[in-house]
Structure formats: C-alpha cells, structure tokens
Amino acid sequence: MHTLTRTPTTEMEVTSIRLERELKEKLKELAGNQGYQALIRDLLWNYVQQKSGDYRPQFSRADIRASLAATAQKEEHCVLTGKLIRPQEPMLLGFTTNGDMVPLSLESLAG
Numbered sequence: 883m884h885t886l887t888r889t890p891t892t893e894m895e896v897t898s899i900r901l902e903r904e905l906k907e908k909l910k911e912l913a914g915n916q917g918y919q920a921l922i923r924d925l926l927w928n929y930v931q932q933k934s935g936d937y938r939p940q941f942s943r944a945d946i947r948a949s950l951a952a953t954a955q956k957e958e959h960c961v962l963t964g965k966l967i968r969p970q971e972p973m974l975l976g977f978t979t980n981g982d983m984v985p986l987s988l989e990s991l992a993g
Contacts, residue, residue: 941984946976949986960987 913921
C-alpha cells in the first residue's frame with residue numbers, strides 16, 4: 883500500500899461514516915497493529931491518487947510474478963519503465979506479488 887506522510891490527528895477533521903459491523907470487523911482484522919482508521923485513510927488516499935492521475939506506483943521486475951499478452955484499450959504507462967502505451971498497442975499485464983494487475987510495455991521484462 884502506498885505510504886503517505888503522516889498528519890498528526892490533531893490536524894485532521896472528524897468525519898462520521900456508517901459501516902456494516904461485519905465490514906468494520908474485517909477492516910480491523912486486516913489492519914492489525916496499524917488500526918482500521920489508518921487503513922481506511924490509506925485506502926482513501928490511494929483511491930484519490932489513482933483517480934486524479936497523481937498515483938505513480940513504484941515496481942521492480944522482482945515484483946512481477948507472471949504476465950499475459952494484452953492490447954491496451956486506453957492510454958497506459960508501463961509501471962517499470964514509464965513508457966507510454968497507446969490505445970490498441972500490444973502490451974503485457976503483469977501480476978505482482980501483492981496481487982495487483984499492472985500495465986507493462988513489451989520490452990520491460992526482456993533481458
């Protein structure tokens with residue numbers, strides 16, 4: 883998960899959100915020592931960064947456990963090289979050790 887600079891809780895605003903009890907319990911389990919509120923903040927920041935185009939994950943070849951041939955349906959950037967992949971260009975979909983599916987240029991895994 884993308885790590886962000888931590889803001890002191892005294893500088894945060896209190897927000898109420900209604901969650902199903904089961905969801906809250908599962909979030910607590912997943913969060914472990916981090917705490918589920920911190921986990922939810924990280925998830926929300928990741929969502930905002932991805933949707934705004936600001937999110938630039940950092941991956942290495944060692945993070946890719948498998949890949950499949952694919953065709954880009956929209957403009958993508960290879961997560962290893964940053965190379966632009968244009969719509970309808972051949973590309974690879976890489977599966978990471980964390981279970982993410984990421985765009986890869988054809989030459990990014992060569993060598």
